Amino acid sequence: MRHERHPSAELRVPRAKLExxxxxxxxxxxxxxxxxxFERVVSAFCDLVGFLGYANDYVRQQVDFAERTNIARRGYGAGSFLLTLEEVYLKLAGHRAQQAHRQQIRGFRRVLLEEPLRLFDGVAETLAYLAARHRLLLFSRGDAGEQSRKVVASGLAPRFESWEIVPEKNEAAYRTLVERHGLRPAQVWMVGNSPRFDINPALAAGLNAVFIPAVHSWEYENEEIRPGPPVPTAPSGAEGSGDEGGRLLVLQRFRDLQEHF
Ligand SMILES: [Mg+2]
Structure with a gap:
């Protein structure tokens, strides 16, 4: 479990709810x-190409490799992923490729984009609680159209002051966001499931972070959590003044945010 590695020295849980x-x-x-x-679609894809006789592991490897290559060209999202599957299909099937199979692959779109969103337990009530006490900004990565449709479909849109959908969540993207909204880094927390895109770049930009590991996480989003740059030490006797960046909270469930904020 790569998720469980985190720098304990950085784990400074606020003693009281933050204002x-x-x-x-x-x-x-x-x-x-x-x-x-996405995992379900890859599994269905393996079934679909089963007639070619490749081992599932090999098929998955081909999908992973093509996906990572294509992210750089086409970005994230269901549309990009389905094109990748079609490319892998054509490569694996060669002259045995069938138009009906390509239609089936395009049909996976229903699984990725048209099924009702399943909010995690406690998300709606927790956002309602948080929105009354704090400023909430949605910060997500991917295709702007896809992401926006999901936010609208989720019914959660009114909880957010604004939505920021970027092609890549790296340190520069965090700094740009902070600057554009005129935020004080020490008061900003990134809440997310990905060490690579949510936690590490936020800490590197001098923000705080709340890591909530997902049960079914995408391997691409994982990496070891790294502390950000040193933050100014609080005056002696004022340990945990709550006014410094670089704090990290690790929570099991989204609803646990209510205990800290
Ligand atoms: Mg995520």
């Missing part, structure tokens, strides 16, 4: 299940 912070909240696999649907 009026800015919470940047990730969407996919933080508010609702996403990767599980």
């Amino acid at each position: 009026r912070q800015v919470l940047l909240i990730d969407a996919d696999d933080t508010l609702w299940e996403t990767n599980l649907h």
Whole structure:
């Protein structure tokens, strides 16, 4: 479990609920299940190409490799992923490719984009609670159209002051966001499921972070959590003044946010 490695020295849990912070909240696999649907599609894809006789592991490897290559060209999202599957299909099937199979692959779109969103337990009530006490900004990565449709379909849109959908969540993206909204980094928390896209770049940008591991996480989003740059030490006797960046909270469930914010 790579998730469980985190720098304990950085784990400074606030003693009391924090007043009026800015919470940047990730969407996919933080508010609702996403990767599980992709896993189901890959599994269906393996069944579909079963007639070619390749081992499932080999097929999965081909999908992973093509996906990572294509993310750089086409970005994230269901549309990009389905094109990748079709490319892998054509490569594996060669002259045995069938038009009906390509239609089936395009049909996986229903699983990825048209099934009702399944919010994680406690998400709706927790956002309602948080929105009354703090500023909430949705900060997600991917295709702007796809992501926006999901936010609207989730019914959660009114909880957020704004939605920020970016092609890549890296340190620069966090710094740009903070600057554009005129935020004080020490009061900003990124809440998300991905060490690679939510936690590490936020800490590197001098923000705080709340890591909520997802049960069905995408391997691509994992990496070891790294502390951010040193933050100014609080005056002696004022340990945990609550006014410094670089704090990290690890929570089991989204609803646990209510205990800290
Ligand atoms: Mg996520």
